[in-house]
Amino acid sequence: MAGPNRATRFFSVLAVALMLATPTVAQSRSGARDFVQNLSDTVIKDLASRKISDGERVIRLRQLLTRSFDIPAVAKFVLGVYWRRTNDKQFNEFLKLYEIYVAHNYAGLFKKYSGQTVDVLRVVPVNDDLTVVYGRINQVSGPAISMEMRIRKKTSEYKALDLKIEGISMPLTHRKQFASVINQRRKGVQGLIEALRKATNRFEAETPSQ
Numbered sequence: 104m105a106g107p108n109r110a111t112r113f114f115s116v117l118a119v120a121l122m123l124a125t126p127t128v129a130q131s132r133s134g135a136r137d138f139v140q141n142l143s144d145t146v147i148k149d150l151a152s153r154k155i156s157d158g159e160r161v162i163r164l165r166q167l168l169t170r171s172f173d174i175p176a177v178a179k180f181v182l183g184v185y186w187r188r189t190n191d192k193q194f195n196e197f198l199k200l201y202e203i204y205v206a207h208n209y210a211g212l213f214k215k216y217s218g219q220t221v222d223v224l225r226v227v228p229v230n231d232d233l234t235v236v237y238g239r240i241n242q243v244s245g246p247a248i249s250m251e252m253r254i255r256k257k258t259s260e261y262k263a264l265d266l267k268i269e270g271i272s273m274p275l276t277h278r279k280q281f282a283s284v285i286n287q288r289r290k291g292v293q294g295l296i297e298a299l300r301k302a303t304n305r306f307e308a309e310t311p312s313q
Contacts, residue, residue, distance in 0.1 A: 156311055161210040164206045178197060181278045181281060185295075233253065236251070238252075249270070
């Protein structure tokens with residue numbers, strides 16, 4: 104199963120990693136600021152280190168995804184119209200495989216961190232629960248890249264919902280990709296689950312644990 108463009112994936116993750124608590128965010132909402140700052144600190148400390156194995160980096164990224172992203176909501180969006188055609192068992196299996204799939208696709212890219220920075224340009228509260236942050240990724244060499252992140256407050260905590268890099272949404276990219284897999288296999292969501300299981304098994308077999 105082919106993944107989305109690796110450069111796009113890299114800058115999507117980098118945007119989350121480096122969008123640290125600038126004055127613009129701090130003046131908006133302390134909760135959103137703390138969420139972004141903690142996420143940034145965790146990524147730089149735990150994932151960008153070159154002292155850990157690829158397998159450990161995958162594990163840490165999956166843990167971070169579970170803590171910091173509303174993965175069930177993202178998974179439902181990724182499945183699109185097919186979500187309502189799944190039973191609980193299928194959805195839970197898809198959710199687990201999707202987390203593993205994303206973690207493996209992103210983890211190795213953290214080793215390529217080389218000092219990129221992010222400027223937060225504006226923070227737009229959509230409502231009491233949803234905030235959209237617009238920014239710019241400054242590369243060491245090459246043109247700046249636009250980014251957008253959506254953060255939603257759930258009860259007393261914040262969760263990331265979406266990342267757009269140069270207008271490209273990671274969940275939307277996966278949604279189109281997975282819809283194509285479902286249509287090609289003609290087995291509905293079960294066909295996608297089988298493809299994801301095969302892909303994640305291959306990833307895990309190829310990822311060194313030490």
